[in-house]
Amino acid sequence: MPTDEIAIDIPLIDHHCHGVVPQDLDQTKFEALMSESYRPPPPGTSQFDKPLGLIVRRFCAPMLDLEPFCTGEEYVERRKVLGAEEVNRRLLTACGLSDLVVDTGHRSDSIADVPMMADLAGRPSHEVVRIEAVAEQVARTGVSAAEFPRAFADELAERAKTAVGLKTIVAYRVTFDIDQTPPTKDEIAKGTDRWFSANMSAGKVRLGEVDVVRHGLWVGAELCRDLKLPLQIHVGFGDPDIYMHACDPTHFTDYLRAMEAWEVNCTLLHNYPFQREAAWLAEIFQNVYYDVGVILNFAGPQAASIMGEALEMGPFTKQLYSSDAFGLTELYYLGQLQFRRVLKQQLDRWIAEDMCNVAEADRIVAMIATQNSRRIYSLGD
Numbered sequence: 001m002p003t004d005e006i007a008i009d010i011p012l013i014d015h016h017c018h019g020v021v022p023q024d025l026d027q028t029k030f031e032a033l034m035s036e037s038y039r040p041p042p043p044g045t046s047q048f049d050k051p052l053g054l055i056v057r058r059f060c061a062p063m064l065d066l067e068p069f070c071t072g073e074e075y076v077e078r079r080k081v082l083g084a085e086e087v088n089r090r091l092l093t094a095c096g097l098s099d100l101v102v103d104t105g106h107r108s109d110s111i112a113d114v115p116m117m118a119d120l121a122g123r124p125s126h127e128v129v130r131i132e133a134v135a136e137q138v139a140r141t142g143v144s145a146a147e148f149p150r151a152f153a154d155e156l157a158e159r160a161k162t163a164v165g166l167k168t169i170v171a172y173r174v175t176f177d178i179d180q181t182p183p184t185k186d187e188i189a190k191g192t193d194r195w196f197s198a199n200m201s202a203g204k205v206r207l208g209e210v211d212v213v214r215h216g217l218w219v220g221a222e223l224c225r226d227l228k229l230p231l232q233i234h235v236g237f238g239d240p241d242i243y244m245h246a247c248d249p250t251h252f253t254d255y256l257r258a259m260e261a262w263e264v265n266c267t268l269l270h271n272y273p274f275q276r277e278a279a280w281l282a283e284i285f286q287n288v289y290y291d292v293g294v295i296l297n298f299a300g301p302q303a304a305s306i307m308g309e310a311l312e313m314g315p316f317t318k319q320l321y322s323s324d325a326f327g328l329t330e331l332y333y334l335g336q337l338q339f340r341r342v343l344k345q346q347l348d349r350w351i352a353e354d355m356c357n358v359a360e361a362d363r364i365v366a367m368i369a370t371q372n373s374r375r376i377y378s379l380g381d
């Protein structure tokens, strides 16, 4: 039966998200999780006074039985009274999600794991394994530099068996502006030596050695090819310690092209401020997908223009939904709310300008909300 409203409330596959913090949070910890920076805001100011803070107070406050636009202090106080578990359940079950695809590679000891996320959300949840996190775990076991390349490849293969995808944060560690060919054995050995001798004695394992990152990229690519897994690639906004200009995904064209030849699907995550470049890459390469996760939350009332750019030329069959929520269940809730709001806003305008109709808009929503993710991830029925 034809309707005159776009069906925007359909279930979503959140193809890139992280666990929530299971414990109660005080004001400082809550505000730290509202920030992309490692630094606190200037003394006397609050993270609630920015676009994300405004929409937390506007849309999440009523979910905790508060008036819209309550203060940040009132919000965090009410959150403590209800308790983290109740808040996490309330907001997660209100998201209207079909499936969660959870990245377990970032601060995994302080956030909910995949089974706990499935329990809180009441929805099937699946794991994506972060390549660089596995490398660091293997380095921490005390293997020698000589043993590392093989031990890492074995462990990643083991972890990939139960994952629905792999993920790389190459952009954050060494930028996209690198040699994108497979490293030689000699390069891997020398890179591992440099990494181990510079870090292990100081008790640090943070992987920032370019030839070891390249080794991870190609070991991961082989697994993705053999197991038919997509490879998620962090792009642009999403981590504070980056050189943003070199995180433009068009620097990574050679690797994306190589993955196309291997029939490995690559999903470009977040992308801001490179959503136009990401959409262009998705137009060019058969294997490239993209989303505008996380930034729709951080842009608050201004998010529609970013979705507008993401829709400029990107095939409807290539965009995906993600919240990229980390730590705060509010980011899950707002992610889907913002996505539905701004996608509907753009499509309503197309309909008003007679460039689209409701039936076509419904098809576009369904593709981005679930169909594209379901096509490239093996999520079961």
Ligand SMILES: [Zn+2]
Pocket (backbone or CB within 6 Å): 016, 017, 018, 103, 238, 324
């Ligand atoms: Zn993320």
